[in-house]
Amino acid sequence: MKVLLLYSTREGHTKKIIQHIHKELKCSECQIENIHKLKEIDLLKYKKILIGASIHYGHLSKELYDFLEKNYTQLKKIKGAFFCVNLTARKEKQKKDTPEGSTYIKKFLKKSSWEPQLIGVFAGELCYHKYRWFDRIMIKIIMFLTGGITNTSKSVEYTNWKKVSLFAKKFNKLQ
Incomplete structure (x- = not known):
C-alpha cells in the first residue's frame, strides 16, 4: 500500500x-x-x-x-x-x-x-541555538510568559x- x-x-x-x-x-x-x-x-x-x-x-x-x-x-x-x-x-x-x-x-x-x-x-523541541537572534529573543519572551525554559544555552526535547x-x-x- x-x-x-x-x-x-x-x-x-x-x-x-x-x-x-x-x-x-x-x-x-x-x-x-x-x-x-x-x-x-x-x-x-x-x-x-x-x-x-x-x-x-x-x-x-x-x-x-x-x-x-x-x-x-x-x-x-x-x-x-x-x-x-x-x-x-x-x-x-x-x-x-x-x-x-x-x-x-x-x-x-x-x-x-x-x-x-x-x-x-x-x-x-526548544532549541535556542538553532534560532536566529530575533527568534531566540522572541521565543525566550514567550517561554518566560508561559513558564518555560528561558536559559538560551539549554535545549529541551518535549x-x-x-x-x-x-x-x-x-x-x-x-x-
Missing part, C-alpha cells in the same frame, strides 16, 4: 517526528516529502496521507494551507491524518497536547476545508515519543 508522509518544518523537528512514524509503520511503500519543496503530486496514487506541520509564532505555514487548498479535491478522496507540532503541547496536564485542547488545531480546522480522519498534537508511536499505530489502522 502506498502511503505519503508530508511535513512542513522550520528547524527540522517535524521531519524527525515524520521519520519516527515512518519507522513505526514499517511501510515498504512510504514516500516522505517536504511540502515546501513539493511541486506537483498526484495524491490519488496513495492509499492514505499523513501531514505533519509545526507552529511558528502561533501559525502554521502559508505553504501548508496553499497545498491543502490546491489539493483539496484529491485529499477528500483518500484517508488522511494530520498532526501539529508546537511547544504549548508540552503542557500535557492541561490537555494542550490533544486536538480538543489545542487552540492551533481549532484554528486549523476553521481555516482548512480538509477534514483528516485522525488528528494528533505533539510537543516540539516530544512524547510513546504518544507519537501510538499515533503511528492509529494511522496504520486507517482503512
